[in-house]
Amino acid sequence: MKSHPASLLAEVRTFRQNHPDVRYVDLIALDIPGHFYGKRYPIEMLEKVAAGSPLKLPQNAVLLGAQGGLFKIGDYCFNDGDPDANRRLVPGTLKPVSWESQPLGQMLITSDGTEAPIEFEPREVLAKVLERLHHKGIHPVVAFELEFYLFDKKLDNGLPQFARDPLSDDADDQPNLHIERLSRFSEVLDDMAHTAKDQGIDITVITAEIGPGQFEINFGHLDDGLRAADWAALFCRSTRGVALKHGYRASFMAKPYLQYPGSGMHVHVSLYDGAGNNLLAAHQQQPLRHAVAGCLELLPHCMPIFSPNHNAFRRLGGTVNAATRASWGFEDRDACVRIPESDPRNLRIEHRLASADANPYLVLAAILVGLEHGLEAKREPIAPLNEDRSSGTDFPLDMLDAVRTMQHQAVLRDKLGAEFVDVYCENKRQDHLAFQQEINAREYRWFL
Structure with a gap:
C-alpha cells in the first residue's frame, strides 16, 4: 500500500543525516527480463518526491527486451505515444550503495499502489496475487x-x-x-x-x-x-x-x-x-x-x-x-x-x-x-x-x-x-x- 508522505520524508531526511556525502540516489525498478531501469535523482529532488511531488517514468520502460530494445507489442511502444506512468517510492528501501566509486544511494520504485498501476509491471503482478x-x-x-x-x-x-x-x-x-x-x-x-x-x-x-x-x-x-x-x-x-x-x-x-x-x-x-x-x-x-x-x-x-x-x-x-x-x-x-x-x-x-x-x-x-x-x-x-x-x-x-x-x-x-x-x-x-x-x-x- 501507498506510504504516508510524512514517513517517506522522514526516511529521506534520516538518510541525508546519516549519509551527508551522498548527492544522488538511483530510483530503480525491475523490468520484464529482470533488469533494473530508472533514473538518478539529486537527493534534494528526492525529498520533494517523498513529500508528494509526482514521480513519473515512461510506462514502456517495463517492456524493454534483454538487450534494452523495445518491441512492438500490441499498441505499446510505437502506437501509444510512449506515455509516462506514475511510480511511487517503496518505503524502507532507501539504502547506501557501497560498491560504486562515489557515494550514492538507491531506492526501489513501483507502480503498484498508485492510482493507475501498470498491469504488466512485475511487482504489480505479484502485488495483485498477494492481495x-x-x-x-x-x-x-x-x-x-x-x-x-x-x-x-x-x-x-x-x-x-x-x-x-x-x-x-x-x-x-x-x-x-x-x-x-x-x-x-x-x-x-x-x-x-x-x-x-x-x-x-x-x-x-x-x-x-x-x-x-x-x-x-x-x-x-x-x-x-x-x-x-x-x-x-x-x-x-x-x-x-x-x-x-x-x-x-x-x-x-x-x-x-x-x-x-x-x-x-x-x-x-x-x-x-x-x-x-x-x-x-x-x-x-x-x-x-x-x-x-x-x-x-x-x-x-x-x-x-x-x-x-x-x-x-x-x-x-x-x-x-x-x-x-x-x-x-x-x-x-x-x-x-x-x-x-x-x-x-x-x-x-x-x-x-x-x-x-x-x-x-x-x-x-x-x-x-x-x-x-x-x-x-x-x-x-x-x-x-x-x-x-x-x-x-x-x-x-x-x-x-x-x-x-x-x-x-x-x-x-x-x-x-x-x-x-x-x-x-x-x-x-x-x-x-x-x-x-x-x-x-x-x-x-x-x-x-
Whole structure:
C-alpha cells in the first residue's frame, strides 16, 4: 500500500543525516527480463518526491527486451505515444550503495499502489496475487535461495574464465561443496553478505556449490512476499557490483558452462491463515497434496517465467538436480517441487525449477497462483518420485513452444491478468527471435 508522505520524508531526511556525502540516489525498478531501469535523482529532488511531488517514468520502460530494445507489442511502444506512468517510492528501501566509486544511494520504485498501476509491471503482478490471497485469508511466508558463479573479471575472447583462487592465483579447483572454497573467497563473499545486510536483506547460509566458483546464498523467511522478492532483486544488483570491486564478475546466468551445473532460484513457500496456522499441514496434509497438484498442473504453462531466456533452457536436464519433467517428492532434490522435512508448523514446498536469472516477482507470483489453484481444485497429485522415479509430466523445453503453451492458459490469464500474459509472452517471443538474428562461428563451421 501507498506510504504516508510524512514517513517517506522522514526516511529521506534520516538518510541525508546519516549519509551527508551522498548527492544522488538511483530510483530503480525491475523490468520484464529482470533488469533494473530508472533514473538518478539529486537527493534534494528526492525529498520533494517523498513529500508528494509526482514521480513519473515512461510506462514502456517495463517492456524493454534483454538487450534494452523495445518491441512492438500490441499498441505499446510505437502506437501509444510512449506515455509516462506514475511510480511511487517503496518505503524502507532507501539504502547506501557501497560498491560504486562515489557515494550514492538507491531506492526501489513501483507502480503498484498508485492510482493507475501498470498491469504488466512485475511487482504489480505479484502485488495483485498477494492481495487476492490475503482477501481469501491466505498469508504466504517466503524465502528465496539464489545460486551464482564468480568469474575472472577479464573475458577470454568473450568467454568467461574461472575465478582465480586468491591464495594460489590459479583457477578455482576446490571440490564441490568444499568449505575451503568459502575461506579462499571469503573476502569477496563477506563483502557481498555485509553489503546485502546494508540493503536490509537477511542473509543466512552461504554454500560453496558444485561448479567451479559457484555459490549459493539463502535469505531469511518473510511474511511479506513483495519484500522477499525485493530482497532477491536487490541482492543480484549488489552482488554484481561488489564482485567487480574485488576484481571478479558475478553472474546469475542460468547455464554458463555446459559441463557444470546451472544456477537456480529456489523458493520456499508456506501458507498460513489469519491465526497463524499452517494451511498445508491441516487434515493430515491433504491441502499440501492439493497445492502440489496445482503447482504441477500449471508448471508447464509457466515455463517462460521459470526459464526466461534461451540459455535458461540449457539448464534443464543432463546435470544434477535439474528436472526435465514436472515432478514432486519428499526430500528429493531431483523434483521440481520438493517437500523438505519439517515439523507441521514449518511445512512448506520448495520450488526448484526457476533459473537464477528469472524475475523473482514473476516467479513467486506463478508459484503462488499454482498453490492457489491447487487449493481450489482439490485434485490429487501424480505419484511422488519417492514412489515412482519415472513420475512426472512433460513441459516445454524451448521458448517458442513455451510461450504458445502459456499464452492461452485460462487459469494464468485469470489469476496473473490477461494483459500481463499477452504482453509477457510477446516480449519473450520477440526477445527469442532477436537472439536468433546472428550467425555464430559454429554455424559457418558446420554449413559453409
